[in-house]
Amino acid sequence: xxxxxxxxxxxxxxxxxxxxxxxxxxxxxxxxxxxxxxxxxxxxxxxxxxxxxxxxxxxxxxxxxxxxxxxxxxxxxxxxxxxxxxxxxxxxxxxxxxxxxxxxxxxxxxxxxxxxxxxxxxxxxxxxxxxxxxxxxxxxxxxxxxxxxxxxxxxxxxxxxxxxxxxxxxxxxxxxxxxxxxxxxxxxxxxxxxxxxxxxxxxxxx
Amino acid sequence: xxxxxxxxxxxxxxxxxxxxxxxxxxxxxxxxxxxxxxxxxxxxxxxxxxxxxxxxxxxxxxxxxxxxxxxxxxxxxxxxxxxxxxxxxxxxxxxxxxxxxxxxxxxxxxxxxxxxxxxxxxxx
Numbered sequence: 208x209x210x211x212x213x214x215x216x217x218x219x220x221x222x223x224x225x226x227x228x229x230x231x232x233x234x235x236x237x238x239x240x241x242x243x244x245x246x247x248x249x250x251x252x253x254x255x256x257x258x259x260x261x262x263x264x265x266x267x268x269x270x271x272x273x274x275x276x277x278x279x280x281x282x283x284x285x286x287x288x289x290x291x292x293x294x295x296x297x298x299x300x301x302x303x304x305x306x307x308x309x310x311x312x313x314x315x316x317x318x319x320x321x322x323x324x325x326x327x328x329x330x331x332x333x334x335x336x337x338x339x340x341x342x343x344x345x346x347x348x349x350x351x352x353x354x355x356x357x358x359x360x361x362x363x364x365x366x367x368x369x370x371x372x373x374x375x376x377x378x379x380x381x382x383x384x385x386x387x388x389x390x391x392x393x394x395x396x397x398x399x400x401x402x403x404x405x406x407x408x409x410x411x412x413x
Numbered sequence: 414x415x416x417x418x419x420x421x422x423x424x425x426x427x428x429x430x431x432x433x434x435x436x437x438x439x440x441x442x443x444x445x446x447x448x449x450x451x452x453x454x455x456x457x458x459x460x461x462x463x464x465x466x467x468x469x470x471x472x473x474x475x476x477x478x479x480x481x482x483x484x485x486x487x488x489x490x491x492x493x494x495x496x497x498x499x500x501x502x503x504x505x506x507x508x509x510x511x512x513x514x515x516x517x518x519x520x521x522x523x524x525x526x527x528x529x530x531x532x533x534x535x536x537x
Contacts, residue, residue, distance in 0.1 A: 250457045272451040275417060275458065275503075286527045299448060299503070301418045303528045310530040312434065313421045313461060335531075 210238035213264035214295040220288045224258040224340035228400045233321050233371055234265050236395040236407035240369075241269055247365065249316030253277040255307055255354065258340060260289030260300060262319050267298035277315075279305045281335045307354055308361050315361060318368040322351045326375055347376050355385060358410060367411045369395065374404040389413055414528050416470050417502040420462050422528065424514035424521070427536055433514055435466040436521070440510035443474050448503045455499050456489045462502070471501045 212234055217223050237244065249270065254263035257278035267276050278300055280286050286302045293300035303310065308318075323332075323340055324347040331342040332349055343349055351370070362368055372378050382392050391413040397406045424433035464484050471477040480497050488494050512521040512528055519536070522529050 248457070250454070250461065272449040273454050275454075277418065277421070281531055283527075283529065287525065290526065301415055302526075303414070303418065303422070303530055305530040306532075309426050310423055311421045312423045312425075 210234060210241065210265055210269065213261045213268065213292060213298075215259045215261050215288070215292045216295065217259055217288060220259075220284050222282060222284045222337045223288045224285075224337065226259055226261050228398070228403070229321055229324075229371055229405055230261060232396060232398050232405050233262055233319070233369070233407055236369060237262075237265055237269065239396055240409070244269060244317065247316070247367070249274050249366075251275060251277070251313055251315045251363070252317040252319070253279070253308060253311070253315045254319040256280055256320065256322060256340070257289045257302065258282075258285050258321075260292035260302070262321060263289075263300055264292050264296045264298050266317065266319065267300065268296065274316075276300045277311060278302045279308060279311075281306055281339060282337075283335070307357070314363040314366065316363050316366045318362060318366065320351075320354060320368065321371045322354070323347070324351065324371065324373045324376055343376075347373055351376065355381065358385075358390070359388060359412075362410075362412065364412055367409050369407055369409050372406045372408060374406070378406060378408070385410060414507045414523055414526055415503055416467055416505050417458075417462075418528070419470050419507075419512070420467055420502075422512065422530065424512075424517070424519060424530070427514060427517050427519055427532060430514060430516045433516060435463070435470070435515065436512040437515060438470055438473055438507060438510060438512060440474055440507045440523075442507070442509040443476070444506050444508055445476070445500075445504050446506055448499070450496060450499050452492055452495045455495045455502070458502065459484060459488060459498060467501055471505065474505060474507070476501070476505045
């Protein structure tokens with residue numbers, strides 16, 4: 208089975224992150240793990256920081272009407288772009304503007320997160336615009352760490368969180384820290400592109 | 414915003430709010446969309462739903478129809494019930510309106526089906 212990149216159109220959305228190499232790697236990770244995803248019969252899925260919405264739309268194309276698809280973004284334009292992507296691909300995405308999954312009380316069976324991973328000054332993390340799609344602060348981990356610190360509370364017992372990381376995010380340290388919290392961490396896919404070595408890992412409760 | 418989403422949303426993160434659930438819906442535009450019915454999925458979803466909250470939300474929008482007040486026993490094999498649950502959870506959508514925190518009264522607008530739950534820094 209091959210997984211096509213969902214349709215999208217960001218012509219009216221200059222402030223929304225355009226799907227790039229990292230997005231394509233993430234879709235390839237979902238494709239590689241498709242069998243496992245289908246067999247685990249997830250009921251509640253969520254993409255955090257959905258941007259254009261193509262990742263959660265790709266997941267919805269795999270699982271169709273067997274799952275529901277929540278997505279969140281702090282950028283209001285991203286929320287609108289995601290609802291457009293949902294229409295273009297005829298998939299039901301439920302988008303809400305919020306920080307991470309702060310206002311959702313359920314535990315998810317699948318979480319997708321392509322975080323702002325670029326190493327920047329902490330001061331670059333402000334507002335709700337395009338800078339927030341990539342500015343990750345020192346070590347590129349400011350937002351990722353906020354999610355990981357909370358992962359135990361938002362992931363179901365059999366849930367899986369797919370997370371994109373950059374080599375400079377110090378993946379070894381993340382693995383150690385999450386291992387101590389009882390998480391199992393597995394590499395799904397990696398790719399070197401000019402200037403970046405990207406990885407998609409999956410985290411599950413061991 | 415589907416009523417499924419409403420069933421999951423809280424305003425607990427607002428400073429001074431303890432539960433923040435369920436949010437009151439003030440709707441100015443409600444639509445019913447056609448969504449593919451998958452009985453197995455609805456059966457798996459129901460244990461994760463706060464049923465009285467779903468019932469009250471559907472009632473407040475005037476879309477309760479013949480939705481039962483409680484989930485019947487052995488609902489997994491009750492296709493008629495699963496269809497009603499499907500409709501309430503996935504087909505009734507609030508396009509415009511607002512959600513209101515039951516404790517603080519903070520209002521969260523819904524525009525084009527998208528609730529805006531983002532708080533200002535001084536509210537967290």
